[in-house]
Amino acid sequence: MFEKIYSPVQKIDLHPLSNLYVKRDDLIDPYISGNKWRKLKYILQKAKAEQKNHLVTFGGAYSNHLVATAAAAARSGLQATAFVRGEEVKNEMLLICSLYGMNLIFVDRESYKNKVDLYKQYFDSDDSTYFIDEGGASVEAVQGCSEIILELTETYDHIFVAAGTGTTAAGLLKGIQDAGLNTKLHVVPVLKGGSFIADEIARYTEISNHLILHTDYHFGGYAKTTPALLAFIKKFTKETGVLIDPVYTAKMFYAILDLHQQNQIRPTDKILAIHTGGLLGLLGMKDKFYFP
Secondary structure (H helix, E strand, C coil): CCCCCCCCEEEEEECCEEEEEEEEHHHCCCCCCCHHHHHHHHHHHHHHHCCCCEEEEEECCCCHHHHHHHHHHHHCCCEEEEEEECCCCCCHHHHHHHHCCCEEEEECHHHHCCHHHHHHHHHCCCCCEEECCHHHCCHHHHHHHHHHHHHCCCCCCEEEEEECCCHHHHHHHHHHHHHCCCCEEEEEECCCCCCHHHHHHHCCCCCCCCEEECCCCCCCCCCCCCHHHHHHHHHHHHHHCCCCCCCCHHHHHHHHHHHHHCCCCCCCCCEEEEECCCHHHHHHHHHHHCCC
């Protein structure tokens, strides 16, 4: 199911930037979206090679990773279980997971912190299960994300990506290094205190001077927004025709424009933004976009 991919590079007009391109990973699949497709590609290959038929993973109630894993499992003829952080809730994302056949186990936030213990508690004696960390973080996921660089037919001065765990960023950095490019990789953590992302990237590849972290664009923290960010999303989507989400991609595009205004990016520089998908995350914030 992972043989074919549709992820074009599209030039967009976004004043005052005249040289901005977007790698449209959001178009790969509506449910196994963007970087989730890339992360799961080699994870599922490894699970099947080890003759595992039950994927066990972790995420919040509005996790795109859970939806992607549920869809990938169903299409591959595998079972799937997710430990969902927090009290039991019903929402659109979990409905999709359930329709794909994923079993949902709600756990309190304290227990959720130790995912390995949770996995062992429920599945230690079940040899058919395969552990997938939150967000798919793994060597296999980094390998899949590194292939973004191999797909590019042009070179860019800057590549931008939003980061939650740093796995996609690690793949991009590894891809840039392996290809011997001079491209700068700008990583925009979407959580407060995002400097830890560098440590996460270092787990998978050597930190080099290609990497630049921008930790001031979290807008209050993970899944947090401000009126300014919400207004930016509406304006950006209307002007470009490209839908972005408030958790990841909106913060990245906001950072690109702000850094340009600060003259940290020259007007002639060629920029590629990685659209990592995750648009279903909009469902968790739909009320924020309703105005009287």
